[in-house]
Amino acid sequence: MQGLFSRTFFATLTNNREVVIQFRTEKLDLDVFKVAKGALGQVIPDAVALPDDELEAEGVWAYSLERLPGKMWLHGVAGKGAEGRVAVNKSLGRVLSKGWLGNDSGGAVSTTVRPHLEAILASPLAEVVAYRHVLRGFLDKLDEISKLPLWVSHYDLNDVNVLIDESCQVTGLIDWELSKPKPFAVGLGRIHTLAGEYTGGEFWVPDEFEVAERAFWEELFAGMSEKTRGMLEANIGLVQDAVILGTLLDVFFWEDGKVGCGEVSMKALPKFLTYRIPQVRGDEPPYRE
Template identity: 40%
Template sequence: MSVQIHSDADMPECLSSWDKQAAHAARLAGIHCIGQPTLGACPPSPQGCFSRTAIVLLQNGQDVVVQFRLEPMDTTPFDLAHSILGDLVPAIREIQDTELNRDGVYVYLMSCIPGKTWEQAGLYRYIEIKAVVMQDLARVLSKCCISDGDTAQVIEDQVRPHLQRILKSEDPVILRFKGKAESLMYNLDSLKRLPLFLSHADLNYMNIMLDDDLQVSGLVDWEFSAALPFGMTFAHLSGLIGENIDGRFQITPDYDVVERAFWEEFLLHAPDTIRCLCENQPELVQTSVTLGILLNAFIIDGDKLVYNKVTPNALSIWLTYRIPMVRGANAPPFSVV
């Protein structure tokens, strides 16, 4: 189970204030960025739920990120994403520090992605800007095909157990979607024909970085990401294009325009194998997209399935989503409004 950090008071005494965090971050950056004195540190806005983070400015003008955690983090997903997307993903490594390690703190040093988060930019409700960002995001995601890997093994090791947990749950909210889960389980073996695709586990406005020209400068927070059957990576599409208003998902008037523009741009830049798959077997891709939506709504956390307050309303809508290659030119993206 992930250890959440709600405030500085949740940190050990050695890191129980921003001043202490900044001092340790600057010290560690000075040690591990050899030959580069540090000029100061600032916190990100907002801080994450599972860490305390400092952005350290080096004398050469570059920034590095020092992150303090109360449990070890698997950096393998970062390494996979960085190998595919290069500098659009932070390079990361764990660093050792006797004092902090003794107090149960794990320290990670990362490259800093330039720009602001889409959330910080505060521009995600403007249709023209949303369309531009989503098209650039489509170009980034089009690079995420994984040429090697065993899709069948991923389904048996990761996807099927997750779906089984949903089917066994007695939570009243989860039970509402048992029929859809059963249908997806019935069709699960068909997805073994799909290639693997790098799938970000939490693609939202706070994890998409934009430069001054509103181009995607990077994607952060890859900790729980994985290689999954193609299609599942689009589970976050509805949440990015629509809006969460007062805890309820809303289909915005511009949704169809922005969503079609995203897919057109994605298919324009995707490898031929992916483009042919979308054109010739769209229902297979649709099944994977729907599966991704369901699994992303109910996350495994230890021995529990967890979900947020938006899920009950939003999922009823999201599960009716049909990709343009399935629904055609004139049908709306959702069959329930």
């Protein structure tokens, strides 16, 4: 299997341990894996460098990663219908509930969130124009958002990078490249496509969307410490803001110093911006009409 920056092979060692060997054209930040594993535990693969002077002289770096059990969510949920989607979301919320890294996230806002937001605002992309007022509003809120706890955040949380077992329980989160800790919920802008999905060039809200989405948030809040949960519930408006900010940062991605966006996600963005988490909306629907 070949990725954007790597070629990947699966290998079985003489002790029958299965590993993933990657040859990459860019160095892998192993600290990201260590931080995530320290918080989330065994669902994060161990990752180590395999130094090789000859390869590195050619601009190639080798790594060995633990091969985790389970199938990609994309394949593992096949045939399990609505119940499968709900079960995965519930399990994923439980896993991510352990993502606390610190009581505030000022450092992450300064080094990651603010530069990304400023890059979007400075971008010449025509798609940005209609959302500049919204983006500027979030720029003004960053000092408040930085008071949220620092949390493990996956850059590309999707049905390929989540591994599940036959019971639709999460067994692994893979591909942590480009991931950095963020304020709580800023890394959860993908909630739309965890409980729903893109299909046929459109964002689709399946019948089980709200059941799955509520299960995710319920498990997320239930699994964290009582102290952290109390702090977040007392500042639930900030959590709501963080989710929408995360959605904007996801839609207007920033890679290699350039801001980009996808046609399908741009089409869905007006709907995404009406989203409210269950703790804010109560019994009302997730999206405003």
